Structure formats: structure tokens, C-alpha cells
Amino acid sequence: MSGTVVGAGINRVDGPRKVAGAAPYPSDFNVHHQVHAALVGSTVAAGRVVRIDTAAAEAAPGVIRVLTHLNMPRLERGPMTALGASPPPPMQDDLIRHYGQHLALVVAESPEQAAAAARLVAVEYERTEPLLDVLDPKAPQVIDPWGTDSDRGDTEAALASAEVKVTQTYTTPDNTNSPLGLFATLAIWDRDRLTVHDTTQWPSMVKETLAAVFEVPESSVRVLVPYVGGAFGAGLRAWQHVILTVAAARLIGRPVKLVLTRPQMFSCVGHRPDTVQQVSLAANRSGELTAIDHRTVSSLAMEDDDYEAVSAGSAFAYRCRNVVTRDVQARLNRPAPCSMRAPAEGQGNFALESAMDELAYALAMDPLQLRLRNDTDVDPRSGLPWSSKALRECYQVGAERFGWSSRDPEPGSMRDGDWLIGYGMAGCSYPWYSVPCSARATVSRDGSALVLSAVTDIGTGTYTVMTQVSAEHLGLPLGLVRFDLGDSDMPAAPQAGGSGLTGSLGNAVVDACGRLVRRFAELAAEDGESPLHGVPPEAVTAGGGRVHVKGESSRGESYIDILSRNGLPELSADGSSTPASPEDLGMAPSGAFGAKFVEVRVDRDLGLVRIARVVSAIDGGRILNEKTGRSQIIGATIGGIGQALFEDTVTDPGTGRIANGTFGDYLIPVNADIPDLDVVFVGEPDRFSPIGTKGIGEIGLVGIAAAVANAVRHATGRRVRSLPITIDDLL
Amino acid sequence: MRADISRGTTVPEVFETVTELTVNGRPSVLSLDTRVTLLDALRDHLGLVGTKKGCDQGACGACTVHVNGKRVLSCLTLAAQCEGRAVTTIEGVARAGAPHPVQEAFVARDGFQCGFCTPGQIMSAIALIDEERAGTDDEIREFMSGNLCRCGAYPNMVAAIREVVSEGNGNAVI
Ligand code: FES
Ligand code: FES
Numbered sequence: 075m076s077g078t079v080v081g082a083g084i085n086r087v088d089g090p091r092k093v094a095g096a097a098p099y100p101s102d103f104n105v106h107h108q109v110h111a112a113l114v115g116s117t118v119a120a121g122r123v124v125r126i127d128t129a130a131a132e133a134a135p136g137v138i139r140v141l142t143h144l145n146m147p148r149l150e151r152g153p154m155t156a157l158g159a160s161p162p163p164p165m166q167d168d169l170i171r172h173y174g175q176h177l178a179l180v181v182a183e184s185p186e187q188a189a190a191a192a193r194l195v196a197v198e199y200e201r202t203e204p205l206l207d208v209l210d211p212k213a214p215q216v217i218d219p220w221g222t223d224s225d226r227g228d229t230e231a232a233l234a235s236a237e238v239k240v241t242q243t244y245t246t247p248d249n250t251n252s253p254l255g256l257f258a259t260l261a262i263w264d265r266d267r268l269t270v271h272d273t274t275q276w277p278s279m280v281k282e283t284l285a286a287v288f289e290v291p292e293s294s295v296r297v298l299v300p301y302v303g304g305a306f307g308a309g310l311r312a313w314q315h316v317i318l319t320v321a322a323a324r325l326i327g328r329p330v331k332l333v334l335t336r337p338q339m340f341s342c343v344g345h346r347p348d349t350v351q352q353v354s355l356a357a358n359r360s361g362e363l364t365a366i367d368h369r370t371v372s373s374l375a376m377e378d379d380d381y382e383a384v385s386a387g388s389a390f391a392y393r394c395r396n397v398v399t400r401d402v403q404a405r406l407n408r409p410a411p412c413s414m415r416a417p418a419e420g421q422g423n424f425a426l427e428s429a430m431d432e433l434a435y436a437l438a439m440d441p442l443q444l445r446l447r448n449d450t451d452v453d454p455r456s457g458l459p460w461s462s463k464a465l466r467e468c469y470q471v472g473a474e475r476f477g478w479s480s481r482d483p484e485p486g487s488m489r490d491g492d493w494l495i496g497y498g499m500a501g502c503s504y505p506w507y508s509v510p511c512s513a514r515a516t517v518s519r520d521g522s523a524l525v526l527s528a529v530t531d532i533g534t535g536t537y538t539v540m541t542q543v544s545a546e547h548l549g550l551p552l553g554l555v556r557f558d559l560g561d562s563d564m565p566a567a568p569q570a571g572g573s574g575l576t577g578s579l580g581n582a583v584v585d586a587c588g589r590l591v592r593r594f595a596e597l598a599a600e601d602g603e604s605p606l607h608g609v610p611p612e613a614v615t616a617g618g619g620r621v622h623v624k625g626e627s628s629r630g631e632s633y634i635d636i637l638s639r640n641g642l643p644e645l646s647a648d649g650s651s652t653p654a655s656p657e658d659l660g661m662a663p664s665g666a667f668g669a670k671f672v673e674v675r676v677d678r679d680l681g682l683v684r685i686a687r688v689v690s691a692i693d694g695g696r697i698l699n700e701k702t703g704r705s706q707i708i709g710a711t712i713g714g715i716g717q718a719l720f721e722d723t724v725t726d727p728g729t730g731r732i733a734n735g736t737f738g739d740y741l742i743p744v745n746a747d748i749p750d751l752d753v754v755f756v757g758e759p760d761r762f763s764p765i766g767t768k769g770i771g772e773i774g775l776v777g778i779a780a781a782v783a784n785a786v787r788h789a790t791g792r793r794v795r796s797l798p799i800t801i802d803d804l805l
Numbered sequence: 806m807r808a809d810i811s812r813g814t815t816v817p818e819v820f821e822t823v824t825e826l827t828v829n830g831r832p833s834v835l836s837l838d839t840r841v842t843l844l845d846a847l848r849d850h851l852g853l854v855g856t857k858k859g860c861d862q863g864a865c866g867a868c869t870v871h872v873n874g875k876r877v878l879s880c881l882t883l884a885a886q887c888e889g890r891a892v893t894t895i896e897g898v899a900r901a902g903a904p905h906p907v908q909e910a911f912v913a914r915d916g917f918q919c920g921f922c923t924p925g926q927i928m929s930a931i932a933l934i935d936e937e938r939a940g941t942d943d944e945i946r947e948f949m950s951g952n953l954c955r956c957g958a959y960p961n962m963v964a965a966i967r968e969v970v971s972e973g974n975g976n977a978v979i
Contacts, residue, residue, distance in 0.1 A: 089912035092920030093904065093927060095855020095895035102854035185849065186840050254859040254867055254955050255921040303857075303921040304955050336860040533918030533956045705915045705961060712957030737864035737953060744950040745959040746943075 079546045080539075083701030087557075088301075088537045099303040101258035101333045103271040108260065108329040109138055111322055112188035113315065113338060114178035114195045116170045119204035119407040119730025123168040123177060123197060130194040131180055136187030139326055140195065141179040143167055147321060152283035152312055155276075156509060156568065158379040160283055161410065164314035170199070171376040172409045173730045174341025179318045181330060204407035204730040208348055208373045213404040216374065220381060220401075224389040224455065227396035232365035236356030240432045244353065244425035245796045246779075248373070248723035249346040249716075250339070250740060251414045255303020257343050258333040259316045261323035268295045272316055273302060275309035276569035278528050281562040283312035284320055300560040302532045302570075306713070307413030308343040309532070310571050315342055340735030344412025345723055347373040347403075349384050351425040355433045356396075361447045363394040368426060374403040375410035382411070384422040387503065391426060393450035407730050413571060415713050416772035419504055420779070424717075424797060427500035427780030431787065440483065441784065442473055445501045445669075453662030461661045462768070464693035464757030465501060468669035471756050472691030473499075476671035485791040493675040495686075496789025500670050502777030506663040506762070507574035507769065508653035512565035515544065515586040516646040517594070521619055521634045522554045525586065528564040529579055533709075534771055535702030536570065540583055542698060543765070547587035549616030557583075565648065573665065573769020576698065578651055580765035586649025591616045593647050594636055603639060605629055654762070663762040666773035667693040670714075672781040676789045681804035683786060685715055686749060692773055693757035696766035700755075707753045707774035714778025716743045719798050824885050828853065829897025837884055843877075844868045846884035847894060855895040855924050859953070866952030869925040869932075870894045876932040895924035898931060906972070907931050910965035918956035926952045930966050939970045 091097040116123075128140040143165040152160030164176050178195045182188035205213045233239060257273040268290060274280045277297040285292040302309060315332060323330040334342060349372040356365035368388040374380055385399035414420070434441040449466055452459050473479070481497040482488055488495040513527040525544040531537045540557040548555065558564070568578055595614035598606035598621065606614060606621065606629070615624045622630025637645060656663055673687040690707050697703040720741035724733040734740045753774075759766025779797055786804070787793050794803045820839045825832060828851060835850050844861070847853040847870070856879060859867030863881040870879045871893040898905040907930045910916070917923040929952045933939050938948040945966050946959070954962070 085912050086915065088920070089915075089917075090904070090908075092917055092923050093908040093911045094899065095853075095857075095924040097920050098854070099857070099921060101858065102848075104849070104852075184838065185845070186838050190840075252955055253919065253921070254857070254865060254953060255919065256858060256860075301921075302919060304919040306955070333858070336862060336864075533920065535918075701915050705918055705958065708960055709918055709957030712959065713955075736862055737860045738862065742953060742955060743957070743959075744953060745963070746946040746950040748946070748957075748959045750942075750960050750963075 079552060080542045080698055081700065083699055084538065084542065084552065086535060086538045086702060087541050097301045099255050099301045100260065100271045100273045100299060101256055103260050105260065105262055105329045108331050109181050109183055109326065110185040110188045111179050111181045111319055111330050111332040112192040113176050114180065114192050115174040115338065115341060116177050118170060118199050118201050119173045119206065121170045121199050121201040123170065124200050125198040126177060127196040128178065131191040134187065134191035134194055136183035137180060137191045138183065139181045139322065141165065141322060142177060149287050149317065153286050155279050157310055158381050161311055161314050162377050163287065164318050172407050173732060174338065174409055176314055176318060179322055181322050181326060206406055206408060206725055206727060206730050208350055208371055208404050208406065213406055216403040218401060219403050220383055222383040222386040223401060224397060224399045229365045229367050229396040229398040232396035233354055233356050233367060236364060237358045238433065238436050239354065239356045240429055240436055241354040242429060242432060242795055244351045244428055246349045246421040246424055247797060248348045248725065249414055249721040250723045251306040251308040251344060252339060252740065252742060253304025253306055253308060256334050256336065256339060259319040260329060260331040261320040262329040263324050266290050266294055268320065270297050270320060272297055272299060273305065273309055274299055275302065275305050275530050275532055275571050277530065277560065277562040278566045279569065280312045280316065287317060288320060288324065297562040298560060299530055302530050305532050306415040307417060307571060310413055310569050311344065313343055336737060337735040340723060340732050341409045344410055346414035346417065346420065347380065347382060347411035349421045351384065353425050353429040355429050357433055357437060361437050361439050361444050363392050363448045365396040366392065366394050367398045369400040370422065371402045371404055373406050373408060373411060376405050376407060378410040380411045382418045384418045387419050387422050387505065388426050390453050390455050391503065392448040393454060394448065408725060415710060416504065416775040419772065419776045420717060423502050423776045424779040427777060428783050428795060431784040432793065441499055442469060442478055445469060456662055458656065458660065458662040460664045461762035462664045462695055462758055462760040463667055465667040465669065467756040468667055468691040468693055469501065471754055472669040472671050472689050475752060475754060476689040478671060485788050492678050494678055494789040496674045496676065496785035498672050498781045498783065498785025498788055500777035500780035500784060502670065502773065503667045504573055504665045504772045504776055506665040507572040508578050509568040509574060510650060510652045511567050511578035511582040512648060512650040513579065513582040513586040514565050514646055514648050515548065515590045516644050517548065517590060517633045518644040519634060519637045521632065523548050523550055525555065525557045525583055526564040527559055527567045527579055527582065528562050529559045529567040529575060530570045531559060532570045534570065534706060535699055536575065538702055539576065539698040540579065543580055543583050544587055547584050548591065550619055573771045576767050576769055577763045577765060580767055581651030581763060582649050584765055585651060586647055589647035589649050590645065591621055593645055594621045594633060597640055598631065598636055601639065605631055659762060661762060664760055664768060666768045666770055668773050668777060670777040670781040672785045674782060674785040674789055676786060676804060681801040683719060683799060689752045690774060691754050691756055692770065694755055694770040694773065695757065695768035696759035697755050698767060703755065703770060704753045706770050708751050710772065710774025711751050711778055712743050712748055714775040715747065717797060718779040718782035722798050822885050824888050826884065826887055826892060828892045829894060839885060841884050842880050843882040843884045843887055844879035847879060853894050853896050857921055857924055859922065866929060867922050867925040869928040869952065871928060871932060876929055895928060905931065906969050910969045911962065914961045914965035914968065916962040916965040917958050922952060922954045926954065926962055933966065934970060939966055942967060
């Protein structure tokens with residue numbers, strides 16, 4: 075195995091299809107005889123449907139069926155998933171739990187007919203007062219929802235006796251994932267067999283959910299998603315619109331296609347929940363942290379779950395003896411939140427790293443020095459050494475590239491004409507996550523390989539990096555290897571999410587390839603005509619399209635020769651990965667770490683904020699592809715800039731309506747908002763995972779909002795504790 | 806409290822119109838509901854699904870195509886308006902099987918991730934070079950700002966466009 079294929083910044087293998095417009099996304103699929111669905115959503119946030127009149131819609135041209143809670147079949151809720159409960163089944167009763175809740179599904183011959191008829195559905199409501207504010211004392215609370223709250227030492231005493239202390243409240247708003255691809259579902263029943271094209275990050279989960287809800291065997295359900303079109307967490311659930319589409323297709327006996335509208339993307343497929351966070355930090359005069367107290371309240375739907383441990387990261391961010399973290403969720407009449415790129419850390423880190431900056435000011439200490447002084451080589455929760463951690467190097471290399479040492483600590487002191495210049499920084503991490511995964515590798519008689527797993531490539535580069543890993547471990551050139559995904563009939567796999575897939579999948583692919591090489595070696599060992607006759611399989615490796623004796627590449631033979639002599643069209647092997655237990659390995663599994671350095675420019679008179687430069691120094695373990703890895707960090711950095719300066723899903727306080735659910739109103743960064751972004755990878759392959767990677771899908775976002783806020787403080791002297799930072803905060 | 810949120814109650818009449826469209830040099834005659842946009846005509850009636858729908862509201866640029874050589878948001882354009890005009894989509898920018906230089910540069914510079922915005926970005930980039938609005942990086946950024954990319958591939962797209970411009974072959978094949 076040469077080892078040169080992995081790590082190289084090769085172009086995406088799916089690139090030519092994407093730039094040609096030839097990569098099919100769920101909304102691109104059509105089948106003969108299909109009909110089209112359109113949704114009718116609630117225009118109120120709480121109450122009851124008193125009357126729903128579908129007569130006009132039913133009489134409209136092309137309309138085939140209108141489903142409401144009155145005629146919708148009763149369905150069971152889907153099973154639990156690795157990320158929590160399934161969404162509740164749709165349109166089962168007359169209760170309204172949030173604005174935009176599905177009240178009717180109109181099915182017609184054409185999309186225009188369905189959309190026009192949906193406007194004819196008349197709903198009479200009985201309204202009740204909606205609970206909309208995360209701090210509303212009437213909102214039912216879920217305390218410590220995931221058992222992640224932590225208590226270490228005596229935080230109360232440490233805060234009471236602190237030499238220097240900071241206590242502040244930070245808030246973050248709802249953000250909406252807003253992938254460019256509108257979520258689409260095309261459901262095709264063939265008697266009891268179901269095929270679904272669906273925008274999901276997790277085909278295996280959608281398959282299991284649909285099988286359970288529609289009471290058919292899992293083997294009868296196939297979920298296809300070769301290309302996703304973005305999702306950023308919104309594709310981690312079998313949403314209600316998916317269930318509705320599948321139900322309608324079964325009732326009508328024709329394939330049904332539903333494509334959500336952009337406004338529906340704001341109310342039907344999740345969002346990053348808003349938070350109110352109180353952080354207290356205490357330190358002695360030399361800058362050693364003596365207490366961290368981080369308490370958060372975030373919003374949750376009335377009848378749904380969301381895994382979002384906002385404060386949990388503060389329990390292991392720094393060396394500190396006295397730590398309290400507390401998470402509470404408040405149930406509200408708002409659409410269900412879900413993971414959005416860097417869930418929990420995205421919000422929690424903003425509060426913690428803003429507070430660290432405030433502490434640095436209180437100590438009159440350089441913010442970078444404060445982080446370095448409190449860095450920890452062990453996981454403070456368990457005392458175990460991290461399986462890899464190059465955060466110190468992130469700080470040093472990042473500061474060097476950025477030119478942090480030229481920062482004048484005095485706020486407002488650095489200027490360029492009317493522009494106030496600010497330098498800000500933040501440290502960050504994203505916790506380790508890994509789940510079992512499986513894959514299958516096959517080499518055919520023509521010498522090419524196909525490796526499969528039911529994962530998705532949401533734009534991260536899974537197609538590409540897994541082709542690289544497979545090529546390396548099968549000893550084949552890239553051009554002879556295809557990695558395929560996006561089909562639930564392939565070996566079962568977890569979600570593309572939580573920065574966990576590359577490790578789980580990578581280890582499964584390595585295992586499958588290793589087993590396949592061994593099968594070839596075993597065949598050859600038993601074969602009197604093979605140069606490998608009698609060679610123990612463990613002494614054999616792969617390279618140059620052949621299996622050969624380790625260290626003796628001339629003694630071996632090609633896959634093609636072994637297959638043809640044995641009269642086999644192909645040979646396959648299944649592989650899997652299961653994460654080891656931290657206790658057994660005696661180390662704390664590390665996620666990615668990073669240091670972010672940001673230069674902002676703030677117009678002195680107008681309060682306009684521009685991002686001038688960002689340096690992201692990332693410890694992501696082993697990077698499988700320098701090019702796609704860098705793109706991951708750049709993309710998430712831009713997401714972080716959006717969180718810092720633009721993104722705010724506004725719920726109308728009176729009605730619970732989402733007031734800005736379009737791309738015209740919900741602002742995300744555009745090209746002109748973004749300068750060139752510097753990314754540097756540091757650190758070593760991780761020791762915990764055989765493949766050595768640490769997920770890098772989220773780490774690029776974490777820390778950006780705090781670094782921007784800290785830079786704005788440095789530029790203007792103003793501390794903004796509520797995201798996004800807008801002009802009116804600075805006037 | 807009761808509120809009657811009444812929507813329309815009348816059944817709209819539907820008009821069909823025969824439209825002759827020339828897309829990527831190929832003429833076709835379609836009988837379409839008058840409400841059908843150019844975007845839906847391309848995707849649903851001509852099977853050209855390379856052009857994407859990201860909002861259907863003129864706010865994201867995913868549906869960008871060229872009409873008579875100018876970039877246009879096909880979701881805001883009725884198909885019937887394009888009678889007698891030349892429409893070019895992402896499927897029509899390669900020549901003789903060779904990708905357009907902008908397509909190649911997007912691959913080489915990793916100017917996309919999920920790829921959903923990419924056809925629209927490429928159609929804008931080709932037009933931008935044609936419009937001679939790609940003189941500086943800032944100009945590229947400004948005139949590419951009608952095309953959203955949620956994956957955040959902007960700097961790589963700028964690099965790709967800069968590369969095509971500096972090699973002077975942006976207009977080579979279109
Ligand atoms: S789909 Fe046309 S601008 Fe978004
Ligand atoms: S590449 Fe995904 S939106 Fe641009």
C-alpha cells in the first residue's frame with residue numbers, strides 16, 4: 075500500500091457530474107404516472123382546527139385527493155433513532171402545535187394544479203394563546219434532557235471567593251439550515267414494495283422508519299439519495315412531509331412527488347434552536363480558571379425531541395477544577411428544531427468564548443495567553459489523556475499566520491481611515507462521535523473494484539475520500555475504484571452528521587477491503603498454480619492491482635488472474651466498524667479542535683461590519699483529502715459568519731408566524747460578504763480511530779461567532795452578547 | 806377566540822398555450838399551462854433537470870440560465886415569454902463533449918460541495934466573464950452575489966473564475 079492516494083487533494087470524483095448538471099438530486103427524479111402534492115400549513119401557532127373545507131380544492135382542475143386529519147389513516151409514530159424520537163405522525167388530530175403545521179395535502183395531476191388547489195383549502199381555527207418565548211415561565215421545561223449536565227468540585231464556593239469574575243448572559247436566535255436544495259420526496263408503491271427518493275442524510279433510518287410506520291418488512295423499502303443538495307442536519311429525520319407523501323401514494327395507488335417550497339423549508343424541516351445562556355467564569359490573578367458555570371435554556375417543540383446539549387462542551391474545554399453545566403429545554407408552539415451544522419457547540423461556544431474574552435479584559439491579559447494558560451492535555455471529566463489534541467499548536471500556528479502579535483490590545487486603537495479594525499480569536503472543539511457502520515468491497519474479473527455503503531455525501535466529499543481509502547487498501551489506482559452510496563439496499567450505515575461519518579465509514583471500508591484482500595490471499599494460498607501457494611494470508615498485502623507477499627512485491631499475482639483461474643466473476647467481502655470503548659483504550663476519544671482568528675472592520679459612523687480576514691487552524695486528525703477537507707472548513711466558516719452577522723429566523727411574537735421565511739428575508743452570506751479564508755491543518759492522526767481521522771464537518775463553524783464578537787469588541791469597545799451582531803448594535 | 810381564515814373559494818380557470826422554445830439550440834413545441842415558468846418547463850416538460858429550483862422566488866440564483874446570451878432567473882420568467890428566444894442551460898454549455906473552461910475550473914478549484922447551486926453559479930460565471938465583470942476579485946464577488954451557496958464554496962468559485970479569466974479562455978466556447 076503506497077499511502078500516497080489518501081491525503082492527496084484530488085478533485086472530487088463526482089465533480090464532473092455536478093458541474094454538468096448531471097448529478098440527480100431527489101427533486102430531479104420523475105416516474106411515469108406520477109402525481110404531485112402540495113401542502114397546506116397552519117397560519118396560527120396554537121389551537122384547534124374547527125372546520126376544514128376542502129370542497130373547492132377537490133373540485134379544482136386536476137385534483138385527485140385532499141388529505142386532512144379527517145381522512146388521514148391513523149399511523150404509529152416511527153421508532154426511536156440513534157438521535158432520539160421520530161417526529162410525531164402527521165395529521166392525526168385537530169390540535170395545532172405550531173405555525174406551518176401540515177393541515178392538508180393536496181394531490182393533483184400537475185404541480186401547478188396542486189399548488190393552486192392548496193390555496194382553496196379553507197380552515198377555520200379556534201386559537202389559543204401560543205407559548206413562543208424560550209423564557210416564558212408557562213412553557214413546560216425538560217431538565218437535563220440527555221443526562222449531560224455536569225458538576226465538578228465546588229463551583230459556588232469558587233465563584234464566591236474568586237479574585238476575578240465575569241458573569242454575563244448571552245443569547246443566540248433561531249437559525250435555519252436552509253440548504254439550497256428544496257427537500258423532495260417521491261414515493262412509489264409497487265404492491266407492498268416501496269421505493270422512495272428522499273432528501274435525507276440517513277437512508278437506513280428512513281427505511282426503518284417507513285417500514286415501521288407503514289407496517290411492511292424493511293426489506294420491502296428502498297430509499298435512494300445519490301445526491302442530497304445540502305441539508306446541514308435538516309436531513310437527519312424522517313419528517314412528517316415524507317410520511318404524508320408515502321401515505322398519499324399508497325392511498326391513491328400512484329407515485330406521489332412532493333417538493334417543499336422555500337417558506338416550508340423554514341417551518342417543516344427543523345432549525346437551530348434559540349438559546350439564552352448564563353456564563354460565570356472565575357480566575358485567579360494569573361489567569362488560571364477556578365470556576366466555570368454555564369447554564370442554558372433552549373427552545374423545543376411541543377411534541378418532539380432534539381438532541382442539543384448546549385452547555386456540555388464547557389465541561390471539557392479548559393483545565394478547571396470547579397465546573398457546573400446545566401441544560402434545559404422549553405417546549406413552545408414553534409416548529410421543531412433539529413441539528414444544524416455544529417449543533418449545540420455552535421451556540422454554547424459563542425457564550426463560553428465570549429465570556430473568556432471578557433475575562434481576558436478583566437484580567438488585562440492577552441486573550442490568546444488566557445486560552446494557552448488553561449489548555450488541558452487530559453479530558454477533565456475523566457482524567458484520561460486525549461487520544462489526540464493539538465489545540466496548543468492550533469493557537470500557535472494560527473496566531474503566527476494571522477499576525478496576532480501585532481494586535482494593539484487597546485480597543486479602537488487600530489484604524490484604517492473610517493474603518494475601525496478589530497482582532498478577535500476563539501478556541502473551539504467539536505466532540506467525538508462514532509457509531510457502527512458497514513460496507514462491502516468487491517473486485518471483479520476486469521480488475522476494477524466497487525465499494526458500497528448506505529451512506530450519503532452531503533457535499534463533504536464522501537464519494538471522493540472513500541474512493542481514495544478503498545484504492546489505497548485494495549492496492550488499485552483511483553481510476554479502477556468506484557465508491558457508491560445513497561441507497562438503503564447497500565450495507566447499513568449511520569447518518570452523515572455529527573462529524574462522525576468519515577471515521578465510522580472509513581474504518582468499515584478499511585475492514586471490508588482488508589477482508590477482501592485476505593479472501594484473495596486465501597484462494598491463492600490453496601491454489602497449487604499460484605505464486606502465493608502456501609503463503610499464510612497474513613503475510614500478504616495488496617498493491618499495483620495485485621496481492622503479493624509483504625515486502626516482496628514480485629511474489630504475487632493479480633486479482634484478475636486469481637479470479638479467472640478460479641472461474642469467479644468477482645469476489646466480495648463485508649466489513650464493519652464498531653467504536654472501541656474509551657475505558658478499554660485508556661484514553662479519551664478526541665473530536666476536532668481549532669483556533670479561529672478574525673479581523674473585522676467596522677465603519678465608525680455607519681456601524682457596518684465587514685469580515686476582512688479569517689485564519690482557521692484545525693486539528694482534524696488525519697485529513698483524507700486536503701482539497702475537500704479545506705473546503706469543509708471554508709464552508710463552515712462561512713456558516714459561522716452567517717451566524718455571527720446575518721442569520722436570525724424571526725418568530726412574530728403575537729402570532730408565532732415565521733416572519734422572514736424566504737431567501738429574500740432570511741439573510742445568509744453572499745459571495746461579496748466573504749474574503750479569502752485561510753485554513754491550516756495541524757496535528758497528527760488520531761490514536762483512537764484506526765483510520766486516524768476526526769470529523770471536520772462542524773469544527774469550521776464553531777468559534778467563528780465568538781471570534782467575530784470579540785473582534786467587534788476590540789474594534790469598537792462594544793461587547794455584543796446577542797447574535798447576530800447587526801448595525802443597530804453598533805450605532 | 807375564533808378566526809375564519811378564508812382562502813379563495815372559486816375554482817380558477819386554466820389556460821393552455823402552445824409555446825415554441827429553443828433550448829440549447831434544439832427547438833421544441835410545448836403545450837403548457839400559462840402559469841408554467843421557464844424553470845418548470847425546462848425541468849418538468851423538457852427533462853432538463855440540470856437547472857435547479859432553490860426558492861422559486863427569484864432570491865437564490867440556482868435557476869440561472871441564459872436567454873439570448875443574458876443571465877436570467879428562470880423561476881421568474883414565464884415559459885411563454887421565451888418564445889422565439891434562445892435559451893441556454895447548463896446542459897448546453899459544453900461543446901463537442903468537452904466541458905466549458907468554467908466547468909473545468911470549478912472542478913479543479915473545488916468550487917462547490919453539495920453541487921446544488923453549481924449549475925446556476927456556472928451559468929452566472931460564464932455570463933459574468935462575457936459581461937467583462939470579472940476584472941478583479943472584488944468585482945467577481947460582487948457580480949456573483951446573486952447566486953447563493955449555502956455550502957460556502959464562494960472563495961473557491963472566485964479562484965475558479967479568476968483562473969479562467971487569467972487564462973483568457975472564458976469565451977472560448979460559448
Ligand atoms: S429558484 Fe430562481 S432564484 Fe431561486
Ligand atoms: S455547493 Fe451546496 S449550495 Fe453551493
